[in-house]
Amino acid sequence: MTREQIENAAKEHQSKLPYCDDRKVRGEFVGNYYGFIAGAQWRINSVWHEAETELPESGCDTLVLFRGGGCEITDSGTRFDLWRAVSQWAYLDDLLPERKEVRNDTESRIIPSSL
Known part of the structure; x- marks a missing residue:
């Protein structure tokens, strides 16, 4: 996974969070973005x-x-x-990520088991 892919995933994750113009909440919003990137990089490097x-x-x-x-x-x-x-x-x-199969009425998809 490249840094660009990690940043795009962080933006996608962040876009699902509620946004508020409150200064404190904005700081948490930005912190969430950088925390996501740091966590992804740690996960990639921690296995070696x-x-x-x-x-x-x-x-x-x-x-x-x-x-x-x-x-x-x-x-x-x-x-x-x-x-x-x-x-x-x-x-x-x-x-390799742990995966399990999840079924619903319309489709079958694979999701990480940690969810």
């Missing part, structure tokens, strides 16, 4: 671990980024000879 300081649990599907470029998906328990060449890693479960 430095291979020099931490290795993943064995048996968990993991995306690894190599120092020289490139990446690989591994179950973490195999090919530990490669870990010296890895710069960062992330659990696939952390990279």
Whole structure:
């Protein structure tokens, strides 16, 4: 997700909030926008671990980024000879949003399970 996409999502989220010309409420309105962006950036960056300081649990599907470029998906328990060449890693479960299917009378759609 690019910074522009995050900012657009923040504006979309913010547009659903009630607006008031009160100075205090305006400050909260702006704070909500910047808080949304900071939260999105934290979420993106929080899933990555430095291979020099931490290795993943064995048996968990993991995306690894190599120092020289490139990446690989591994179950973490195999090919530990490669870990010296890895710069960062992330659990696939952390990279993919949790989803559940919701049905209503007219349509079926996928929404994040945290909602």
